[in-house]
Amino acid sequence: MKDLKPRKGAAYLQRLIAEGEHEHQDFKYSVSDARKIARSVSAFANNSGGRLLIGVKDNGVIAGVRNEEDLYVVETAAAIYCRPPQDVAFTAYRAEGGEVVFVAEIAESAAKPVMVAESDGSLRAYYRVNDENIAASPLMVESWNRQRQPSDGPLRLTPAETLLLRRIADGYNPTIDDYMRLAHCSRRSAMESASHLLAIGVITLRHDGHQWHLALPPSTP
Structure with missing residues (x-):
């Protein structure tokens, strides 16, 4: 993933953030832990899909992403730690203050369960319930x-x-x-x-x- 050019989207971002975190939306201030992100991907894919707003704090404050490394972490999570691998669609939006937020869309999987390769070698599926990723x-x-x-x-x-x-x-x-x-x-x-x-x-x-x-x-x- 290279050169994801941000588009104008301040009003759209505010509408999404106003919804808060819920069954189909999660805020991520940072995405340094690929395995943790894989659990979110699994949870959305095993439900009816969802999106990650990267660069948004849990309280809805827009902090903005620091660089495109966040995209690589999400791609790694979906492609390496998810079984089977999942596709993620990215769009970058520029907020009113100039901050950039990445919206990562995860579709519902047609081949459930989507499992996560955990650090102990086990495979575990997750499911999105309200604003939490629950072990299926x-x-x-x-x-x-x-x-x-x-x-x-x-x-x-x-x-x-x-x-x-x-x-x-x-x-x-x-x-x-x-x-x-x-x-x-x-x-x-x-x-x-x-x-x-x-x-x-x-x-x-x-x-x-x-x-x-x-x-x-x-x-x-």
Whole structure:
């Protein structure tokens, strides 16, 4: 990435910053840690995409980027530490005070899960929840892997899956441990049943700030 020429965008930047940090936007004052940035890329790619505003402090103050090295760090994060590698689209905007802000756009991945190569050699997926990058539930990762497999044919639900759907429809949002107790089954069986329902889109996962719960997907208007 060379010679990214900033364009006028003071009003646009102010609109973005006014939104604050949220499910699809994160402020980055500096990007010196490529692996940490890779977690943001993974979190956005495993959700429905998002953007990094580089050169903006957590409180929304525009500090500006120091040089284009920040772009190389993000590119390294997406290409080297993400599995599979992710594309990032960069645009530079000049703020009212002359500072330059890089907007890095990360698209939703068509090949989830997007994992991060951690320093201990492990691979871990992340998911964006509100303004945080949360470690994706193993159940979520398993459901993504199932989505990439060929269809099993006509939809058939097991008694345990039917039980889970009925309880969720009644307003009960269990964790995977709750579901194990409800269905009197092993963790492996509970994971298989829940990941199947997640993969076909009839249930979803919601994070309450502490743990993941099984729930009905948001209703569409």
